[in-house]
Amino acid sequence: MSKISLIIKREYSTRVMKKSFIILTFLTPVLFAGMIMVPLWLASIKDSTKKHIVVIDRTNSYHEVLKNNESYSFDFVNKPAEEVRKNNKKNEEFAALLVITDDLSVNSKAATLYSEEQVNLELKSYVVGLLNNFVEEKKLASHNIPNLKKMVEESRADIDITTVKWGENGKDKVGSAELSLAIGMISAFMIYMFIVIYGAQVMSGVVQEKTSRIVEVIISSVKPFELMMGKIIGIAMVGLTQFFLWLVLTLLISAAAGSFIGSDIDLDALQQANTMGMGMQAPPASETQNMVREVYSMLSGFDFVQIVVLFVLYFLGGYLLYASLFAAVGSAVDNETDTQQFSLPLTLPIIFAIYAAIYSAQNPDGPLAFWCSMIPFTSPIVMMVRLPYGVPAWEIMLSISILVLSFIGTTWMAGKIYRTGILMYGKKITWGELWKWLRY
Amino acid sequence: MNLLEVENVVKQFVGHRALDGVSLTVPENTVYGLLGPNGAGKTTLIRIINCITAPDSGEVRLNGKRLSSADVQHIGYLPEERGLYKKMKVGEQALYLAQLKGMTKSDALKALKYWFEKFEIQAWWFKKVEELSKGMAQKVQFITTILHEPKLLIFDEPFSGFDPVNVDLMKREILNLRDNGATIIFSTHNMESVEELCENISLVNQSRIVLQGNVAEIRASHATNTFRVDSASPFADNGFEIISQQQKNGIVESVIKKQAAQSNNNLLNELMKYSEILSFKELLPSMNDIFIETVKNTKVASSNNE
Numbered sequence: 097m098s099k100i101s102l103i104i105k106r107e108y109s110t111r112v113m114k115k116s117f118i119i120l121t122f123l124t125p126v127l128f129a130g131m132i133m134v135p136l137w138l139a140s141i142k143d144s145t146k147k148h149i150v151v152i153d154r155t156n157s158y159h160e161v162l163k164n165n166e167s168y169s170f171d172f173v174n175k176p177a178e179e180v181r182k183n184n185k186k187n188e189e190f191a192a193l194l195v196i197t198d199d200l201s202v203n204s205k206a207a208t209l210y211s212e213e214q215v216n217l218e219l220k221s222y223v224v225g226l227l228n229n230f231v232e233e234k235k236l237a238s239h240n241i242p243n244l245k246k247m248v249e250e251s252r253a254d255i256d257i258t259t260v261k262w263g264e265n266g267k268d269k270v271g272s273a274e275l276s277l278a279i280g281m282i283s284a285f286m287i288y289m290f291i292v293i294y295g296a297q298v299m300s301g302v303v304q305e306k307t308s309r310i311v312e313v314i315i316s317s318v319k320p321f322e323l324m325m326g327k328i329i330g331i332a333m334v335g336l337t338q339f340f341l342w343l344v345l346t347l348l349i350s351a352a353a354g355s356f357i358g359s360d361i362d363l364d365a366l367q368q369a370n371t372m373g374m375g376m377q378a379p380p381a382s383e384t385q386n387m388v389r390e391v392y393s394m395l396s397g398f399d400f401v402q403i404v405v406l407f408v409l410y411f412l413g414g415y416l417l418y419a420s421l422f423a424a425v426g427s428a429v430d431n432e433t434d435t436q437q438f439s440l441p442l443t444l445p446i447i448f449a450i451y452a453a454i455y456s457a458q459n460p461d462g463p464l465a466f467w468c469s470m471i472p473f474t475s476p477i478v479m480m481v482r483l484p485y486g487v488p489a490w491e492i493m494l495s496i497s498i499l500v501l502s503f504i505g506t507t508w509m510a511g512k513i514y515r516t517g518i519l520m521y522g523k524k525i526t527w528g529e530l531w532k533w534l535r536y
Numbered sequence: 537m538n539l540l541e542v543e544n545v546v547k548q549f550v551g552h553r554a555l556d557g558v559s560l561t562v563p564e565n566t567v568y569g570l571l572g573p574n575g576a577g578k579t580t581l582i583r584i585i586n587c588i589t590a591p592d593s594g595e596v597r598l599n600g601k602r603l604s605s606a607d608v609q610h611i612g613y614l615p616e617e618r619g620l621y622k623k624m625k626v627g628e629q630a631l632y633l634a635q636l637k638g639m640t641k642s643d644a645l646k647a648l649k650y651w652f653e654k655f656e657i658q659a660w661w662f663k664k665v666e667e668l669s670k671g672m673a674q675k676v677q678f679i680t681t682i683l684h685e686p687k688l689l690i691f692d693e694p695f696s697g698f699d700p701v702n703v704d705l706m707k708r709e710i711l712n713l714r715d716n717g718a719t720i721i722f723s724t725h726n727m728e729s730v731e732e733l734c735e736n737i738s739l740v741n742q743s744r745i746v747l748q749g750n751v752a753e754i755r756a757s758h759a760t761n762t763f764r765v766d767s768a769s770p771f772a773d774n775g776f777e778i779i780s781q782q783q784k785n786g787i788v789e790s791v792i793k794k795q796a797a798q799s800n801n802n803l804l805n806e807l808m809k810y811s812e813i814l815s816f817k818e819l820l821p822s823m824n825d826i827f828i829e830t831v832k833n834t835k836v837a838s839s840n841n842e
Contacts, residue, residue, distance in 0.1 A: 102635050110624065309619030313680075316586045316613040317636040319605065519588070521617065532550050 099318045100326045107301070107330025112337060121338050125345035147191035147219070150180050154197050161230040162194075168222065170194075177210065185212070191219060201231045201238075277457055280481035283403065284453040286339070287411050287476050291446060294335045294415060295422040299435055301327055302426030302518070311518045320515035324427075325507075328419045332412060339411070343404075403483055406492065413499040414476025418442060420503070420510035427517030428525045438525075449474035453481045460485040470495050472502035509534060538600075539564040539688060539719040540585070545594035547580050554580040555591070556743040562688075562721060562736070567714055569730045569751070570723040571823075572740035573831055578723050579616065581740070582690055585721070586613050598688065609638035612686035616693045616723075618677055620665045627661035630680050637684040644683065651679045670697045678706065682713060689713060690721045695729065707733065727824040739827065741834045747826070755820040758829075762793045763800075765807060766814040774806055787814060 111117055151162060151172045162170040168191070173180060177195060184190035192215055198206035207227065209215050236244050302324075305311045314323055425438040452474055456465035460482045468478040469487075475495045479487070516533040517525075540562040547555040554577045562568045572578050583589045585596060587605045596603040598610070621629055627648065634644035652658045655675055665673055674697045682689060691710070695703045710733060714720055722734060730737060731751060739747035747754065762779065765771075770781055770788050775798065779791040788811070794803045800818075807813055821829075 099636055099638075102632065106632055305621075308622055309615075309617045310621055312588070312615040312617055313613070313619075313633065313677075314636065315588055316611070316615070317608055317633070317638075320588075519583075 100322045100329075103318065103323060103326025104330040104333070107327050108333050111297070111331065111334045117334070117338070121341050122345065125342050125349055128346060129349040149192050149194055149219070149223075150184065150190065151194045151196070152177060152180065154195075155199055157199070158196060158227070158230070161226055162223070163226065165222070168219065181210070194223065200227060201234050204231075276484035279403065279484045280457060280460075281453070283407050283483070284450065284477045284480040287407070287414060287480055288446065288450050288453075290335050290339070290411055291414050291418050291476070292443070294331050295418045295442070296439075297331050297334075298328055298419045299422040299426040299439065300432060301331070302423050302514075303429065303432050303435060306427065306518055307431055315518070320518060321511045324420070324423050324511060324514050328416065328423060331419070332415055335411070335415065336408070339408075406483060407480065409496060410476040410479055410499070413472075413496065413503055417472055417476075417499065417503040417506050418446065420507040424510035424513040424517065427514040428520075428530060430521065445473040446477070449477040453478045457481045460487075466491070470498060472499045475499055537564045538562060539598065540721075541595075541597040541600075542581070542585070543595045543597070545581070545584060545591045545596065547577075547584065547589070548592050553743050555584075557594070558740070558743075558745055559594075560738045560745065560748060562719055564719050565714060565717060566735040567710065567720045567722055567733045569734035569737035570721055570740065571725075571727075571730065571737055571827060576740040577743045578740055579692070582613070582615075582692060582721070582723065585688075585690065586611060609684060610687045612637075612681045612684065612689045614677065614681040614689075614691045614694055616696075620673060620677060622666040623664060625661070626663050626665060626668070626676055629665065630676060630683070633680040634683050637686075639684050647683050647685075648679070651683065655679065671699060671702060674698060675702070678709075682709075682718075686718065688719050688721070690723070692723045693725070694722070695724070695726065727822060727827055730823050737823075739830055741831050742838060744834075746834045747830050751823065754826060755823070758821045758826050759818065760793070760821065761796055762791055762819045763803070764815075764817045764819055765790045765792055767807070767811040768814065769811040771807060771810045776803060776806065791819065 146166070147168050149162075149168055149170050151158070151170050152174065153159070153172055159172060164170060177193060180193050184193075192209050192211040194207065194209050196207045197203075200206055207223075209220065209223065233245065236248065305314070305323075311323070318326075421442050422439065425435055425442065428438060429435050449468065452464060452468040456462070456468060456478050459465060465478060465482055468474040469482055469491070476499065479492070479495055513530055513533050538561045542558060542560045545555050545558045546553070558577070558581060560568075570578055570581070580589070584591050585603070587603065587608055598607050624632075630648055631641065631644050634648070635641060639647070652661065657672070657675060660668065660672065660676070665676070668676070678694070681691075689710075694710070695706060698706060707729065710720060710722070722730070724730060734751050736750050737748070737754070738745050767788050767790065768786075770783070771778060771790060771792070775795065777793040779793055781788060781790040783789075792803075792807075794800075804813065804816060807816075
């Protein structure tokens with residue numbers, strides 16, 4: 097086994113075996129999935145028991161309106177409210193008491209729901225929906241205009257703009273600006289995170305080798321450049337492993353959860369969960385299915401293979417660019433606390449890049465977006481935001497070429513600083529000193 | 537046969553010259569002392585021999601051939617600034633370092649088993665380095681240095697961090713290694729161990745070699761013609777100088793300085809005229825004295841030049 101692969105293997109295996117890596121890698125997708133799935137699951141939980149609602153209807157005109165359904169049954173009584181409460185206190189199936197004191201088309205506040213506990217929204221929206229429909233129809237009928245109900249139905253507007261991105265060879269793709277933004281920002285943040293986290297790992301790894309004084313033992317066996325590259329490549333592989341595990345786990349979990357939820361809850365419940373609060377009625381099932389289909393067709397409008405491949409390329413390019421510089425900083429200082437002074441010029445462009453990415457998302461073809469996706473210090477992050485909106489191939493090629501040339505340059509520079517730095521102890525390093533090492 | 541030849545090596549750093557025309561030859565199967573005060577250029581020379589840095593001019597030859605980076609697997613180096621990965625287990629780490637030196641995994645395991653048994657430290661195999669004391673870690677470090685049976689071993693202050701018992705153990709091991717065919721370069725400030733272990737030395741000061749040669753010859757050439765003589769009765773000055781004389785338990789202990797031209801036998805003949813001689817021993821200067829004297833002299837010389 098060649099020496100550099102030994103170093104890569106050590107860097108990789110010691111990190112991947114760490115508890116913190118394993119926990120973070122396996123917990124994050126679960127956490128993500130949980131954030132999406134738990135509200136869905138909660139919404140899907142239905143009370144299996146039928147609840148009774150006792151109605152005291154002083155107007156005696158709502159018997160027909162309040163229909164029983166699978167969750168609720170209505171019992172009409174003619175007793176004082178106090179008595180109903182006393183009678184039903186121990187009765188678990190008693191959910192609420194509905195008191196209607198007046199004609200609702202005249203006095204819209206004449207209905208009240210009493211309950212021992214907070215009345216749940218589903219019940220409220222169900223009752224309100226039934227009463228609303230009835231009153232609306234009654235009001236329309238009172239105008240005595242034939243076909244008025246139909247006219248009102250027809251005049252209801254339901255506008256939804258479909259955005260279409262023209263694909264190559266004339267194929268239309270259904271696009272979605274929101275989805276593009278989401279995909280772009282998620283991948284940009286992930287690259288940002290990977291560069292910061294793994295760049296810092298490279299730096300602290302170098303500092304630890306220096307402070308533990310093992311570095312001279314090792315470079316009597318291998319060249320300093322091999323040691324540096326071995327560390328950088330080993331940690332890059334840790335990053336890629338984490339990324340692919342996240343990808344696979346997220347897909348697995350969402351597939352599993354999808355099949356579980358798909359069989360267990362119908363999408364109506366989901367819709368209800370969203371619309372209930374507003375007192376609206378759930379759209380019919382066919383409409384929901386349409387929406388789901390629409391989202392799928394929008395998702396399929398993105399070239400995910402291209403995005404994943406370019407994500408990996410930009411991650412590697414950006415990481416290599418910064419990691420070698422982080423390694424150089426680590427080699428120049430004596431302990432971890434001294435790293436801050438020298439790592440600031442490295443973290444600033446990364447932070448700038450994430451801001452540039454946020455602004456580029458608003459205008460993905462503007463000059464800021466263009467230039468920041470060419471400058472190698474920002475391109476890995478900014479380009480990720482632009483990709484889902486579609487970027488001309490020549491721009492991607494140019495940006496990647498610049499990135500590759502730049503990381504070769506920074507790695508060469510870093511190698512020079514590194515081989516001098518790792519053998520320097522107890523010397524306060526200045527920028528001038530670093531410049532000397534570079535030329536030396 | 538010389539294992540290592542260093543010829544006219546020059547190394548210039550920004551603003552100061554670390555080595556200025558240094559030459560030395562290390563005969564095979566010997567212990568060679570590389571001495572000098574702090575900052576003299578010893579570490580730079582050792583790093584050049586280890587291919588960690590390259591000389592600006594001059595040449596280093598191993599076995600008569602110009603040194604290349606492929607030779608590092610025939611060299612074992614124990615640096616003065618040494619350490620191990622703190623979070624890594626002892627066995628795993630020793631194996632890793634051995635493989636970096638080009639050993640195969642099975643060879644390395646076999647050799648490690650031998651040395652761990654020899655030093656009776658098998659129990660440490662699964663311990664993390666941070667759990668070991670400094671002396672324990674030094675033992676592990678010593679093993680990883682010699683494990684790949686290098687032809688040339690370079691020890692920089694090998695005894696620091698060891699208790700006297702272990703210093704003795706290490707000294708014996710170093711001599712064993714030499715007897716088994718290794719050549720050893722030994723850099724230290726402990727002059728007693730130099731007298732004990734080294735056949736030849738080079739003394740580096742201010743980037744140059746100021747003293748070089750066989751330890752016994754160097755000491756002889758620095759002889760001050762003083763002798764320690766124990767006798768039954770005191771002497772009087774007669775062509776020699778009595779530096780001190782005192783009587784203890786019926787024995788007269790004298791320190792006598794003879795004329796440089798006078799032979800030892802001649803001096804003895806003179807002394808015998810006065811008294812029965814119980815013992816007669818030349819007082820050679822210690823390496824410590826020679827070191828201090830030489831370093832002081834080069835300082836004076838260089839300040840005169842300026």
